[in-house]
Amino acid sequence: MDIVYTQPLKELLQITSYFKEKVVVLVENEKDEKVARTNGFFPCYLVSDSTKDIQKISSKTKAVLGGSVKNNEFATKIKADFLLQPSNTKQFFDLGLAKKLSDNDTTVVLMFEELMSKNSFERHQYWKNFAELVRYCKMKKTKFVVASGAKDPLHIRPRKVRIALAEILGVEKEIAEKYLSEEIK
Amino acid sequence: MKIEKNKKAIVPSSRREKKRYVLFEILNATIPEKDFYFGFWIELLSFFGSKGLAEINPRIVLYKDNKAIVKCKRGKENELIAGTAFIDKIRNKKIILNPLFVSGTIKTLKEKADFKESEKKETTQTKGAQKEQSKKEIDKKNL
Numbered sequence: 001m002d003i004v005y006t007q008p009l010k011e012l013l014q015i016t017s018y019f020k021e022k023v024v025v026l027v028e029n030e031k032d033e034k035v036a037r038t039n040g041f042f043p044c045y046l047v048s049d050s051t052k053d054i055q056k057i058s059s060k061t062k063a064v065l066g067g068s069v070k071n072n073e074f075a076t077k078i079k080a081d082f083l084l085q086p087s088n089t090k091q092f093f094d095l096g097l098a099k100k101l102s103d104n105d106t107t108v109v110l111m112f113e114e115l116m117s118k119n120s121f122e123r124h125q126y127w128k129n130f131a132e133l134v135r136y137c138k139m140k141k142t143k144f145v146v147a148s149g150a151k152d153p154l155h156i157r158p159r160k161v162r163i164a165l166a167e168i169l170g171v172e173k174e175i176a177e178k179y180l181s182e183e184i185k
Numbered sequence: 186m187k188i189e190k191n192k193k194a195i196v197p198s199s200r201r202e203k204k205r206y207v208l209f210e211i212l213n214a215t216i217p218e219k220d221f222y223f224g225f226w227i228e229l230l231s232f233f234g235s236k237g238l239a240e241i242n243p244r245i246v247l248y249k250d251n252k253a254i255v256k257c258k259r260g261k262e263n264e265l266i267a268g269t270a271f272i273d274k275i276r277n278k279k280i281i282l283n284p285l286f287v288s289g290t291i292k293t294l295k296e297k298a299d300f301k302e303s304e305k306k307e308t309t310q311t312k313g314a315q316k317e318q319s320k321k322e323i324d325k326k327n328l
Contacts, residue, residue, distance in 0.1 A: 116270075116273065120231060156281070161282075164267035168267045
C-alpha cells in the first residue's frame, strides 16, 4: 500500500503498474474519487476541520493532514483512517495521542516526499521527531507506515525502499511489511 | 643483491569482512556510468555523513544497462537501500532507483541481472579474436 496525492493519471498508472502495488490516492471531491476508482486506485478523502459535510463521507476512507496539535486531535475526533505527517520540524506527537490512534485503528503515515523536499537541517529535525514518534507507536501498538506521498509520479518510491526507511526509524521488518500489506477498506 | 618482494598477507575468507551485494535498476532515464557514480555518492554522503557512509562501506562493483551492483557491509544493506530513496535526480534527470535483489554472492546477482550472458559473449568474442590474431602471427612467421 502506498499513499499519493492526486496527479497526472497516465504516468501514475505506468509507474504503479510497474511496481505492482495498491495505491491510495488522496482526493478532495467526488469527481476525483470516481476517476481514481475507475482507474483501479483506492480513493481516500483528505479531510480538515474546515471541510464541509463531513457526515456525508463518514462511511468512506478518510485521511487528515497533521502537523499541529489541533489537526492531530481532529484526526482522533473523526476517527480518521490515516493521519499524515503528525509531526514536522516540531514534535506534535505524544503517548496519549498514540494511544487514542491505536484505539481508533488509525495508521500514522510518514509522507516521504515532504521529508525529501526539506534541506539537510530540517531533515535531521524530521528524522529525530519521527524516530521518537515510532518509539511511541511501538509502545502503544499504533500502525506506522512510510508512504511516498508523491505529488509527482516520479517521486513514488518502491516498497522495499519504504520498508527499509521504516526499519531505519525503528520499526521491525516483519511489522513494517505487515502494515504495508494490510487491506484497504 | 637480491631484492625480495614482500608477499601480501592473504586474509583467509573466514576472517574477511562479510559483505552483501544489492542489485539496483534505474528507471525513467539512461544514465552514463560516471554520472551514476557522482549522483550516488553525493546523495548518500549528504544523508549518512562520512562516518555513516564509512560504516556502510558501499562500493559500486558493476554498472551496465542501467543496472548497478553495489557492495556493502553485511547487515547494512537496509541502510543502503533506505539511503538510495533520497536519490531522485542525477544530472537533472529524474530517476527512480529500484532495489531488485540482495545477495551474498555477486554471481547470483549477475545471473538475475542478465549480466552473465553478455559477459560470456564478450569473453568468447575476445577469446576468438585472440585466437585469430595468434593464427595470423603464426602464418606471418611461416611465410
